[in-house]
Amino acid sequence: MSLSQRLPEIWYGDEPPPLWLRALVPVYRGLRTLHRAPYTFGWKTPQRLAVPVIVVGNLTVGGTGKTPLVIALVEALRERGRRAGVISRGYGGGVSAPELLGADSDAACVGDEPVLIHAATGVPVAVGRDRVAAGRLLLGHHDCDVLVADDGLQHPGLFRDVEICVIDGERHFGNGLLLPAGPLREPPSRLDSVDFRVRNGGVAQVGEAAMRLAGDTAVSLSDPTLQKPLRDFASRRVHAVAGIGNPARFFAMLRAAGIEVVEHAFADHHVFTASDIDFGDDAPVLMTAKDAVKCRAFARPDCWQVPVRADLPEAFFDAVRTRIDGFRKP
Structure with missing residues (x-):
């Protein structure tokens, strides 16, 4: 069995992580600290866009239901009179410079999740490693009054007005360890700073919105x-x-x-x-x-x-809408 096949068993099963994986955790933690250092010490500041930005992300590697939530959020905002666009890293694709999606965009080039979001919602979608540049490209071509970032909780360069963290209600945070010994990209204490927590499956805890995927x-x-x-x-x-x-x-x-x-x-x-x-x-x-x-x-x-569709309480979408209603253009 390859390491990629073993990792889910190590992260979410009973198999303890080998010592060499544990030894790499401080390396990952150091690289993460180095990545954020320019913003931590004020050498750089997160870039604001001309409309409010809602980031939908998670703390773990792998799927927790972010993309279905993004689709549901875009639709809910549209029902509440907002014109949403979506920006994404385009994971799995080969895009470096920002790019707007079209009807013939290839998932192999721009990523599978952006193509899915574009097809499911019909809203403008832009992808790129630089999410700020992707957002500016999108706003330069479309009349949107809010942007939803699919993933990006760990992208410090983009200023966000609302952070939503999706939690896997079944697997939770696995063994609770940082990469690569565990599935965590950030420690669970990061939840203290997000605006909304959404639990996909399982039993929602106090302060969490319950989400169910149905197909x-x-x-x-x-x-x-x-x-x-x-x-x-x-x-x-x-x-x-x-x-x-x-x-x-x-x-x-x-x-x-x-x-x-x-x-x-x-x-x-x-x-x-x-x-x-x-x-x-x-x-x-x-x-x-x-x-x-x-x-x-x-x-x-x-x-x-x-x-699949993400079912959440209407009160959750109302609360997100209320948060962005007070946005003032920088």
Whole structure:
């Protein structure tokens, strides 16, 4: 078993991290401190944009449900009269200079999550390593009055008006150790400084908003106009494909719908090829929406995506809207 396969078991299971991984924790902590030092000592200041910025992030490596929350937040802001745009690092893509997404943007170039967000919401999306530059590019081409940053909690160069941290309600913070011995990018004490905490699954604690991911429809990859209820696959054997941070969550959702699942877990942001979803039989293939944006070009008629939506209390979205209502242009 490779190290990449072992790490989730070390981080979230009972296997103790080997000493050499623990020895690298101070190195990671030192690099993190060095990265933030210019802002800590005032040599640099976070750059403000001309509209309020909402950062949606997490403390751990891997998926906690940030992207579904970004999509839900964009839709909720639109319902409340705001014109949102989205900026992202474009993880998994090859973009260095900031770039605006279009209808034909390739997930291999700009990242799978930005393509998914753009397709799901229709709002302007810009990607780039420099999120400030991406935000300025987007605002220079679109009339947005709020920006949502998909990830970026650990990006000190961008001034943010609201911070939202998503917590995995099932796996929480794993063994509670910093990288690489554990899954944490920042210590749990970072939660004390964020504006909102959202718990995806499990039981929300005091001060947290509860989020549930729900998916009840399957959409054909070869013909997106073809849709059917997920329950139509009940009692059938399917190949379930997930290249996300926590594939087990997707598999569990399918099993909860009464589906017989053959699991095919891939690394987060995996670059799919046709052979990855060809299993040599006539069983249908169900995959996440994030994976579908990378497989549509070579998908067979029996390949389906299962989009999920993030359900949160309306009071949470109202509170976020209230926070940005007092924004004054710098």
